[in-house]
Amino acid sequence: MSEQSKSRPKVPEGKVRFHRTKQMDVNEKGFVGYQTIWEPFQREVEYKTPKRP
Numbered sequence: 001m002s003e004q005s006k007s008r009p010k011v012p013e014g015k016v017r018f019h020r021t022k023q024m025d026v027n028e029k030g031f032v033g034y035q036t037i038w039e040p041f042q043r044e045v046e047y048k049t050p051k052r053p
Contacts, residue, residue, distance in 0.1 A: 018038065018039050019039060020039075021035065021036050021037075022037070
């Protein structure tokens with residue numbers, strides 16, 4: 001069997017509605033990982049107490 005080289009093709013950054021994925025650098029063992037960056041799903045609004053009747 002042939003040995004795999006420690007270089008992998010560069011993958012473009014993936015973008016979808018709520019997250020992005022980026023290819024990480026090769027480590028000393030030849031492993032290439034992917035980083036997932038999540039975007040917030042909802043906004044947080046400061047709580048205000050309701051008016052009293």
